[in-house]
Amino acid sequence: EVQLVESGGGLVQPGGSLRLSCAASGFTFSSYWMSWVRQAPGKGLDWVANIKPDGSEKSYVDSVKGRFTISRDNAENSLYLQMNSLRAEDTAVYYCARHPARSVDYWGQGTLVTVSS
């Protein structure tokens, strides 16, 4: 059974940093593109970043470029999102997602990040 379990969310002050983790199991992690997708409270879904199976390619949406870094450890079956210079508008539930063929077939349960003073 495919499982994606996020952790690392919490309350952080504006300008602060946070590192999210996603533990993957039930599939060959090193074979899949992976993504982070976020959802602000009561709002819709927005892509954040994605990463190639071997980690050699990464893409980000403009709003997080230069502040967020996606990475992965295939030996540990883990996906990460390092978030720096956090802003109030980054407040959201962050989902780890597996995506084959330009889609998403599995989502984690999400971890809430709240940026507030």
Next chain:
Amino acid sequence: VVMTQSPLSLPVTLGQPASISCRSSQSLVHSDGNTYLNWFQQRPGQSPRRLIYKVSNRDSGVPDRFSGSGSGTDFTLQISRVEAEDVGVYYCMQGTQWPWTFGQGTKVEIK
């Protein structure tokens, strides 16, 4: 690519059909010939769940009352007979051009 869904709110009677439209600001036909249009369901308090990929392919375990259709820039998700468990927000999503984008969501509720 901007994805525009309509309606944003859809009250439906149990057992009746429902239809959600999704339009993209440019063609979703990829250079490889595929059209990467997906539909997701998000029930209250849950993570999203994929229902349909590449316009009309239903995921395993998805009831056959859900169907997807369309081409180019115009797409539709249809529910043939709405059941109580179908309540939630439905999103279309394009994977043709990065950054991939979602529609605003359509909230389906029971009248």
